[in-house]
Amino acid sequence: xxxxxxxxxxxxxxxxxxxxxxxxxxxxxxxxxxxxxxxxxxxxxxxxxxxxxxxxxxxxxxxxxxxxxxxxxxxxxxxxxxxxxxxxxxxxxx
Amino acid sequence: xxxxxxxxxxxxxxxxxxxxxxxxxxxxxxxxxxxxxxxxxxxxxxxxxxxxxxxxxxxxxxxxxxxxxxxxxxxxxxxxxxxxxxxxxxxxxxxxxxxxxxxxxxxxxxxxxxxxxxxxxxxxxxxxxxxxxxxxxxxxxxxxxxxxxxxxxxxxxxxxxxxxxxxxxxxxxxxxxxxxxxxxxxxxxxxxxxxxxxxxxxxxxxxxxxxxxxxxxxxxxxxxxxxxxxxxxxxxxxxxxxxxxxxxxxxxxxxxxxxxxxxxxxxxxxxxxxxxxxxxxxxxxxxxxxxxxxxxxxxxxxxxxxxxx
Amino acid sequence: xxxxxxxxxxxxxxxxxxxxxxxxxxxxxxxxxxxxxxxxxxxxxxxxxxxxxxxxxxxxxxxxxxxxxxxxxxxxxxxxxxxxxxxxxxxxxxxxxxxxxxxxxxxxxxxxxxxxxxxxxxxxxxxxxxxxxxxxxxxxxxxxxxxxxxxxxxxxxxxxxxxxxxxxxxxxxxxxxxxxxxxxxxxxxxxxxxxxxxxxxxxxxxxxxxxxxxxxxxxxxxxxxxxxxxxxxxxxxxxxxxxxxxxxxxxxxxxxxxxxxxxxxxxxxxxxxxxxxxxxxxxxxxxxxxxxxxxxxxxxxxxxxxxxxxxxxxxxxxxxxxxxxxxxxxxxxxxxxxxxxxxxxxxxxxxxxxxxxxxxxxxxxxxxxxxxxxxxxxxxxxxxxxxxxxxxxxxxxxx
Numbered sequence: 129x130x131x132x133x134x135x136x137x138x139x140x141x142x143x144x145x146x147x148x149x150x151x152x153x154x155x156x157x158x159x160x161x162x163x164x165x166x167x168x169x170x171x172x173x174x175x176x177x178x179x180x181x182x183x184x185x186x187x188x189x190x191x192x193x194x195x196x197x198x199x200x201x202x203x204x205x206x207x208x209x210x211x212x213x214x215x216x217x218x219x220x221x222x
Numbered sequence: 223x224x225x226x227x228x229x230x231x232x233x234x235x236x237x238x239x240x241x242x243x244x245x246x247x248x249x250x251x252x253x254x255x256x257x258x259x260x261x262x263x264x265x266x267x268x269x270x271x272x273x274x275x276x277x278x279x280x281x282x283x284x285x286x287x288x289x290x291x292x293x294x295x296x297x298x299x300x301x302x303x304x305x306x307x308x309x310x311x312x313x314x315x316x317x318x319x320x321x322x323x324x325x326x327x328x329x330x331x332x333x334x335x336x337x338x339x340x341x342x343x344x345x346x347x348x349x350x351x352x353x354x355x356x357x358x359x360x361x362x363x364x365x366x367x368x369x370x371x372x373x374x375x376x377x378x379x380x381x382x383x384x385x386x387x388x389x390x391x392x393x394x395x396x397x398x399x400x401x402x403x404x405x406x407x408x409x410x411x412x413x414x415x416x417x418x419x420x421x422x423x424x425x426x427x428x429x430x431x432x433x434x435x436x437x438x439x440x441x442x443x444x445x446x447x448x449x450x451x452x453x454x455x456x457x458x459x460x461x462x463x464x465x466x467x468x469x470x471x472x473x474x475x476x477x478x479x480x481x482x483x484x485x486x487x488x489x490x491x492x493x494x495x496x497x498x499x500x501x502x503x504x505x506x507x508x509x510x511x512x513x514x515x516x517x518x519x520x521x522x523x524x525x526x527x528x529x530x531x
Numbered sequence: 532x533x534x535x536x537x538x539x540x541x542x543x544x545x546x547x548x549x550x551x552x553x554x555x556x557x558x559x560x561x562x563x564x565x566x567x568x569x570x571x572x573x574x575x576x577x578x579x580x581x582x583x584x585x586x587x588x589x590x591x592x593x594x595x596x597x598x599x600x601x602x603x604x605x606x607x608x609x610x611x612x613x614x615x616x617x618x619x620x621x622x623x624x625x626x627x628x629x630x631x632x633x634x635x636x637x638x639x640x641x642x643x644x645x646x647x648x649x650x651x652x653x654x655x656x657x658x659x660x661x662x663x664x665x666x667x668x669x670x671x672x673x674x675x676x677x678x679x680x681x682x683x684x685x686x687x688x689x690x691x692x693x694x695x696x697x698x699x700x701x702x703x704x705x706x707x708x709x710x711x712x713x714x715x716x717x718x719x720x721x722x723x724x725x726x727x728x729x730x731x732x733x734x735x736x737x738x739x740x741x742x743x744x745x746x747x748x749x750x751x752x753x754x755x756x757x758x759x760x761x762x763x764x765x766x767x768x769x770x771x772x773x774x775x776x777x778x779x780x781x782x783x784x785x786x787x788x789x790x791x792x793x794x795x796x797x798x799x800x801x802x803x804x805x806x807x808x809x810x811x812x813x814x815x816x817x818x819x820x821x822x823x824x825x826x827x828x829x830x831x832x833x834x835x836x837x838x839x840x841x842x843x844x845x846x847x848x849x850x851x852x853x854x855x856x857x858x859x860x861x862x863x864x865x866x867x868x869x870x871x872x873x874x875x876x877x878x879x880x881x882x883x884x885x886x887x888x889x890x891x892x893x894x895x896x897x898x899x900x901x902x903x904x905x906x907x908x909x910x911x912x913x914x915x916x917x918x919x920x921x922x923x924x925x926x927x928x929x930x
Binding site: 133141143145146147148149150151152153154157158172173174177178180181182183186190195197198200201202203204206207208216 | 230231233235237238239240241242243244245246247248249250251252253256279280282283284285286287288289414417443449450451452453454455
């Protein structure tokens with residue numbers, strides 16, 4: 129966390145840097161962690177769509193990758209995956 | 223002419239909504255926002271009422287928004303948006319400034335209740351904007367208090383499942399009917415479990431000049447006392463039980479987008495949510511029956527309007 | 532206010548206060564007007580509607596469904612970079628109250644004409660100043676017009692002040708309801724091209740721009756809210772010198788001199804009254820009469836109410852032994868009515884200060900008659916002799 133700004137650095141309540149919430153890693157929230165078995169993945173992109181953060185990256189070839197910096201462990205991806213390629217495991221285990 | 227997709231694959235990749243926000247795990251709001259920012263082409267500005275979305279995505283010094291975003295107060299998103307739209311119309315005429323599309327996100331509180339007047343005025347005046355209500359069926363941000371959008375029977379902190387009154391006695395307001403009564407050319411319901419349908423309707427709304435109203439089913443694991451992993455499943459069941467009909471209205475024509483021929487029993491939908499647990503008790507059967515009647519009457523009404531009854 | 536000797540670029544016309552304000556708004560070439568009608572402001576919005584519908588003013592006229600939406604729309608429009616105007620009175624301002632604070636903190640450049648009207652209850656459509664005072668803490672610049680000429684001039688100047696990059700705060704131009712809003716007076720209006728020169732188009736600072744996407748109005752928690760308010764407070768202190776600058780600049784175009792504090796007869800006055808708005812004229816009329824008989828009386832009036840011209844007022848009242856602060860409003864349970872509290876605070880740390888008494892007058896459109904002002908002067912003279920005021924509060928003209 130950066131140093132807090134002084135009033136001299138502020139004017140109107142405006143955040144000028146678009147999308148800088150990426151600096152705030154919500155990955156620390158989770159108790160459960162999704163683990164994707166790439167060999168099962170059919171690239172349906174449903175997990176990419178349903179993830180609320182979004183914490184699932186969509187690559188050029190439509191394969192997906194979980195972004196653990198932001199994943200809150202909600203489990204939607206695992207619940208919705210049509211081929212059960214994602215398992216929720218306890219965070220900090222394995 | 224609006225871009226319409228057939229598969230999820232065709233949904234644009236660019237994310238104009240960034241992670242790092244503080245919405246709950248399993249929240250149903252971001253799916254709407256991500257899709258809306260992809261489905262509305264060109265330059266855009268977003269106005270958001272006070273509520274979950276606004277609070278969780280813009281805690282200073284952070285913002286999840288990669289488009290211009292404005293928050294004013296709770297009940298005036300539609301009025302603020304009207305002012306922005308009017309300003310750009312004037313600046314476009316007078317100084318050739320490029321006019322962005324205005325998208326408004328309001329929760330059910332900021333839309334059905336405290337924000338109702340501002341919405342009504344903006345619709346009547348015909349401003350060119352897309353108003354999208356993300357409806358999690360209570361004032362969730364302040365701690366799950368009932369709203370005019372809370373369905374009959376649901377337990378909230380101001381309509382608790384008590385010994386004498388089991389949940390909210392009143393039925394849910396009909397936002398689409400209200401919008402249509404104001405003469406909007408396009409209004410539709412949206413649901414996160416139906417992504418392609420959602421994208422296409424938002425794209426269609428965006429292509430129309432004038433006000434359009436979209437009503438989005440927003441699963442809320444925190445407020446509904448549900449498993450966050452089941453948010454999308456609950457959303458799907460809402461459609462499959464006919465609790466949340468997916469339909470659209472365009473220039474006088476109603477179209478039911480997902481025609482549920484054999485609905486799942488409503489209990490399948492209710493039992494996944496703690497806010498309805500009391501309705502499954504025998505002593506509250508009368509309230510459950512009323513809720514079922516609401517759903518059936520609404521469905522039949524829509525069938526008739528769509529020329530299918 | 533000096534009589535205009537220079538007529539070049541000006542025309543003499545007869546207008547009511549509302550008409551004059553609307554005319555100034557037209558000449559200012561605003562981009563957006565969002566307003567809701569309320570007596571006695573209605574003529575402003577009707578006239579503007581005429582201009583827009585006749586194509587004389589190319590603005591978006593948003594006929595909002597309430598004052599709350601009016602100011603909300605204005606905030607949005609100002610953030611989008613537009614020159615924005617609204618107008619209201621009394622209950623309308625009360626309904627806008629929530630957004631007044633936001634409009635200032637978001638550094639909008641909205642100009643509002645406030646046709647001062649009493650706050651309900653009971654409902655009354657005539658002049659009091661309590662509507663203006665009710666928002667004195669919100670961070671808006673506030674001017675008070677004494678006559679229709681000032682209402683016109685101050686409206687033009689307000690745009691210039693608010694939109695100045697060193698300011699970026701919204702302004703209110705107060706004009707007494709019915710007395711000025713509906714009173715027909717002669718005034719000089721600048722020609723259109725002169726106004727255009729004095730008031731070029733708005734150059735917005737950080738406007739909504741999809742090419743530079745920013746977040747306006749984030750949630751600020753206890754780690755930063757205090758700093759934002761400090762920043763706003765410091766910024767508001769920069770407003771005063773810019774106002775003086777704009778007053779001087781406007782004088783070049785109009786020949787009319789404006790000052791934050793108007794003082795008549797204070798050079799040798801023993802006693803004085805402080806009074807805002809149209810009744811200042813009545814007070815000066817009485818003062819002139821008394822002075823012609825050798826009585827040393829003065830009248831002070833504020834053209835600028837917020838920021839409150841503390842040092843200016845203190846300087847002008849130097850030597851005055853007793854001052855009657857005349858409030859056209861009331862504040863229940865307070866140490867005095869609103870203007871009285873401002874003045875008392877202004878003198879709080881001065882070693883030399885006049886005796887102060889609060890006089891309440893004119894509520895709900897009750898006329899302030901010369902005899903009421905005379906009574907005020909008498910009380911002040913008695914107090915100056917006795918070394919104190921007998922009463923805390925005078926109510927002038929109530930039965």
